[in-house]
Each structure stands twice: as C-alpha cells, then as structure tokens.
Amino acid sequence: MIIPRAIPASLVLALLALLVLAPMAGLLHLSALPGYEPGDLRFWESAYLRRVLFFSIWQAVLSTLFSVLPAILVARAFAMQPDLPLRRLLLGLFALPLVVPGVVVVMGVVSVYGSDGWLPMGRSLYGINGILLAHVFFNLPLAVRLLLPLWQVIPQHHWQLGEQLGMNAWQRFRFIEWPMLRETLPGVLLLVFMLCLTSFAVVLTLGGGPRSTTVEVAIYQSLRFDFDPARAVMLALLQLGLCMLVAMLTLKFQRMPEVEIAISAPYRSRRSTLSSVVNLLLIGAATLYVGLPLLSLLIDALQGPFFKMVTSSQLWQAFANTLFIGMSAALLSVLAGWFLLQYSASLARQGRVTGARVVELAGSIVYVIPPLVIATGMFVLLSPHVDVFDWVYPIVIAINALMGLPFVVRCLGPSMRQSHARYHRLCLSLDLQGWNRFRFIEWPLLRRPLGLAIALVAVLAMGDLGVIALFGSTQTATLPLMIYQQLGAYLISQATVTALLLLLLCLAVFALLERGIGGKPDVAN
Amino acid sequence: MLLIEDLQFDYSAEPASNMHFDLSVEDGEVLSLIGPSGSGKSTLLSLIAGFLSAQRGRIVLDNNELQALPVAERPVSIVFQQHNLFPHLDLYTNVALGINPSLRLLPAQIDAVRDALARLGLAKMQRRKPAELSGGQRQRVALARALVRRRKILLLDEAFAALGPAMRAELLDLVKTLVGEHNMTALLISHQPSDALIASTRTAFICEGRVSMLAPTAELLAAAAPPELRDYLGSQ
Secondary structure, eight states, X not given: OOOOTHHHHHHHHHHHHHHHHHHHHHHHHHHTSTTOOTTOXXXXXXXXXXXXXXXXXXXXXXXXXXXXXXXXXXXHHHHHOTTOTTHHHHHHHHHGGGTSOHHHHHHHHHHHHSTTSSSOXXXXXXXXXXXXXXXXXXXXXXXXXXXXXXXXXXXXXXXXXXXXXXXXXXHHIIIIIXXXXXXXXXXXXXXXXXXXXXXXXXXXXXXXXXXXXXXXHHHHHXXXXXXXXXXXXXXXXXXXXXXXXXXXXXXXXXXXXXXXXOOOOOOOOOOOHHHHHHXXXXXXXXXXXXXXXXXXXXXXXXXXXXXXXXXXXXXXHHHHHHHHHHHHHHHHHHHHHHHHHHHHHHHHHTXXXXXXXXXXXXXTGGGTSOXXXXXXXXXXXXXXXXXXXXXXXXXXXXXXHHHHHHHHHHHHHHHHHHHHHHHHHHHHHTTOOHHHHIIIIIHHHHHHHHHHHHHHHHHHHHHOOHHHHHHOOTTTOOHHHHHHHHHHTTOHHHHHHHHHHHHHHHHHHHHHHHHHHHOOHHHHO | OEEEEEEEEESSSOGGGEEEEEEEEOTTOEEEEEOOTTSSHHHHHHHHHTSSOXXXXXXXXXXXXXXXXXXXXXXXXXXXXXXXXXXXSXXXXXXXXXXXXXXOXXXXXXXXXXXXXXXXXXXXXXXXXXXXXXXHHHHHHHHHHXXXXXXXXXXXXXXXXXXXXXXXXXXXXXXHHHHHHTTOEEEEEOXXXXXXXXXXXXXXXXXXXEEEEEEEHHHHHHHOOSHHHHHHHHTO
C-alpha cells in the first residue's frame, strides 16, 4: 500500500507547529501575567538590558567583519591558485569548523591564546577578544567556502576579455569579480551575523561576565543562575525580535540559484610572481589560524591526564549520552526533513509553487527562532507540571532535531527537487512506486546529500551546549556540558582531554555517516 | 597580412594531439574556418589571441611578430559565442572598456564609442543592460567594442552560432562590410557552410590540428575533396 505523501508531511508539520508554537505561546502567555509584562519600562530602560543588547550586536558586527572581509581575500587567493599543491586538503581543513563543536573551539583558543598557550594573551582573552578569536575561527572558513564557488561561476570568456582589454588587477576585480561578489556578499554577511548573534557556547565560556554577555547567554543566566523566569521571557522575546529582523533581511538579500550552477574550469592566466606570493601568504595565514587551535588542543590533551581520564566512568557515561542524543536527533531530523521535502517536491511538480515553498520554509523555521528561545519556552511551559530535568532526553533530542532541519532542507532539497523533476514521469510510466522507487531511483540519487545531512545534524547535536546546559544535570551531562562544568571548576587540563575526545567523536561520526550512507562520490553520481 | 607559419601546439604529450598550422589571411579578408569539433579551430584563435602559447612557429602581422606580445598588447579583438558582455554594465560602458579599462575617456573617445554604437544600430540603447537585448543585439555590441579597439585582427569564435539564420546572415554581412571598411583581417569559425558562403571568399577546412584544405569557399564546399571534408559536410 502506498501512503500519500501529504499524510506523513502533515504529521511532521503538526509536530513542528507544536514544538515551535507551544513554547512561543507559553512565553507570550507568561509575559502577560503580572510581574512578567514586557511593557515594564523599568526593565526595557535598564542599564543591564542596554549593555547586553549593545554587546550582542557589537560582538556580532565585529565578528562578522573580521570573518568575512579576510575571507574574501582568502577565497580569492584559493580561486587564483587552482593548481596549489594540497589545495583539496586545505579546503578540507576549512570545512572542519563546520563539524567542530563550539566548546572544543573554545578549548583550542584557550590552548593557543590562554596564559599557558603558545601566543598568550593573559586575562584579556576572556571577553570580547576571546569571543572574536573563536567566532573568526568558525566563520572565516565558512565564509571562504561560501564565497569560493563564486569565482568558479565567472565565465572563462570574461577572464579572457579582461586580459585582452588590458585590465589590471584592480580593474579585473572591479569589472569581473566585484559584481558577482556584490550579489552574494550581503547574504553571507547576514548569515555570519546571525550565527554570531545566536552564538551560545563561545560567549558563555569565553565571555559571560557582566561586561560581555549577549542576550542568548543572558536568557540562560536568568533561568539557571538568577532563577528569574520573568527576565528570561522578556529576553527571549527580545532575541526573537532581533533574529526575525535579521532573518527577514537575510531572505531579502540572499541570492540562491534555483538550479545547479555551471562551474567553469578554473582559468589559468599568467599571474605575476608577486600576486602568487601574496595569495600563498594569505592561504598560509588562514590555514595557521584554523589549524593552530586544533593542533594545540591535541598536544595539550596528550600531555594532560589523558590515560587517567579515559578510565573514568563519568566520562564514558557523558560519551554515551552525547552519541545517543546526536544519533537520535539526526535520525529524527532527517526523517522529518525527508517527508517534508518529498511533499514539497510533489507540490512543486504539480505547479503549486507557493505551497511547496511554504512547506520547505516550515522546515527552516528554527532559523528565525533561536533554539534557546524554544528551550526557554519549553522550560517555562513544562516546569509547573513536570520536573523538566527528568525529561531531558526527549526535550534535548527534539530541539536538536529541530535545529538540524534547516541543514537537512539545504542539503537534500535541491537533489530531491531535481530527482522529482527529472524522473517522476518516468517512474510513473514504469509503475515504480514506494519501496521500489526508493531503492532503485531515490536512494542512489539522494544517498550523498542524505549522508551529508545526517552527518551534519548528528555532529551539531553532539556539540550542542545551549539546550543541554538548560536541562542537563551531572547525571545526564553530555561531553560539551562536562567540558563546561570542568572549565567552571578550573579543571583546564581535564577539560582539554574531554574536548579532544569530543572532537574525535564528532570527526569519526561525521566521517562514518557521510561515507557510510553517502558512499563514494563516483558511486552516487 | 596575417601570416601563420609552422605554428605548433601540444595539449598533451601525446603525438595525436599535436597541432600544426600554416595559413595566410589578406588585409580586408574574412577567412572562414570550418571543421569538426575538436579539430583545432578554437585553439588556432586562442594561439593568435595569446590565450595559449605555441611551442614553435610564427604569427606575423605586417612583418611584425606577435608571439612575444602579451594578450593585451596584441592587435586582436575577439568575439565569442556568449559571455562577451559584462552583464552588470550598460552597453556604453561595455563598449567604452574596449578603449580604456579605467573608463577615463577623452571627448573624442566618447564620440568614438557613440559612433560605433550608432554604426551598429544601437544608438538609442546605450544605457540598456545586456539582459535587455536580444542575442543578435548583444553580438552587435561586441562588434562595436571590436570596432572602437581599432585592432587589425578580428577573431569570431562561433560568434553567431546561437542566432537564427536571418540574423546570422545580417550580422555576417555587417562583419564583411566592417572588415572591408576598416581594412581588418578576420578569422571566422562557424559550423554552418552557408556562413562561409556569405562572409568569405576563401575558406579553410581544419582537421586533426591542421589546415587540410584552403580554397575559394564555393569551390571548397562543392569539391569536398578530402574524405574528412566529405564526411564533415555530409553530416551537416
């Protein structure tokens, strides 16, 4: 029996609505109760709120500029050196920050720039400096990878014309490269800004003091340290407003091609030695910046109490919790995403483009609503009725699955649409439906993006600190929470070992899932 | 006069990929190059333009050797099948780039850009972007830029292949006229023998990296003497 696509998709949509809207309703309901009024001017006009709001935006602006502006130069350097030895390996290193948990990066940054590090910054590391260092570690490589393909879509004939017309380097940038960058740059800037605005683990561990707290961290502090749900509710609503504003701007400026873009062969013109040297220096500096914290973390961990720690049952309990939460969230997220995208693709094929877009956007809803806001809503909604700490696993898994959905939609969506557009009629004519259609058509075509999606969501959930910090306890701690607790107790060497274990776990799970499900590239395509 | 002498180029170490050209083109002549895909037509144009460097041989224009010159200093303008125009710039700017990429033009140069656009029937479209034009109009803009550059050699690399027969014939006529008026030397790659008949008195058949036959166009198309040419024309 073939189940119509609308049924599982409707179930997923209903669950999504429940998971997102119920906590929102809880927040709004609470905010209307006496003592919670968001209209309370004493709170909105308080110096505390002004400081938190200013710092949130300031650190996000600086992080964005320090990440994206150098990324333009580094991406250009990579584009201009298509024959660079180890280019693929270096670009692989630039993909690492996508799968390295925030708290591991924090340990790497502390390891390099901390008082005992290779480039010690002393106490000034904690606060805006440390936050910027960690945010740039994450977002510079991300921006490089987002921007690099832009140089590959410039038609080779444009480079040839530029050369024939005698354009110098500045004119080439102005007439050939900048017009293409200008289209995409606002979207990349806003994406990085949003990631830094909602960054939690980095700000909590490297900032967090009264002078360097963001709205996201202030919500957590209100709930867990100050036991002030009223303030948490108002901060959550403020964060929601900020994120919606940025998301609307992002949607307005984002230029995403609907179909696969043609990638030109890299153009090999005669570059001067000076420009090649500058390119190599840029690539080298960026590689050092990304590689150093991970290398330093590895060395510090191996010099630390590594063998003593690996016999600790508490560590392995946290290891198991991390793996369980990561795998469950990934499975749930990919399943939900699959049903949504199947339904969206079938709507698009029937010409119901708006409906298709709405279904797909529903999967990306968490992009607008920060997970910590949802978690706060759940916390205030459930805490009067149940002990939320007993419900840690279902809550953390559900919210992490929700956080992973936008990645599933981005990874799987284009291939799913393409597969439907190309093969649906053929499948109908051959009566290929249900399991057979999945086995012979969809699996071979979609296993690569599916493998990438499941691997990404799994490592994101395993590295999450925000939701687990709100609901977790010593017994239910995951590795990121354990690192945070060790840092709080100044057990730096133990935290370094735990961070290395988490890093290795994330890399292993990512590689196994991506390769295991996705298969070798030439098999799937 | 453009003279190509013993010009050799290898894409790889395999002897089969060795290309070897000998050719001459008179002033004011449009020489058509026809031949199967991969035979070396575009490679020959890339060698003349300087996008590729020959391992041996000479490219001589009016007794001046061109091989040592960088791309920008060669007396060459090229029109491709597509991507000739920068999509974010209007027609005026696209043409003006041909005179000076800094866009700092003298009044006489500004007039030259306007005259070229007018000559190609685009006077009223100067501020339009390429996306607002038809395929034929875009190629006219590329020709206008070639005109203002005042370079002796004009290379047309399947420049009109994407256009309909009537538009193609019109533009080929225009090219023939412009080349005559400005005493240029043009090489035209086309897959349509009819294009060669319209534009060229002489046509070269390129096959396996060599000029297999060079003859008056009508004679070459009628004779179809080498078997490769017969096969090529038979598949048209």
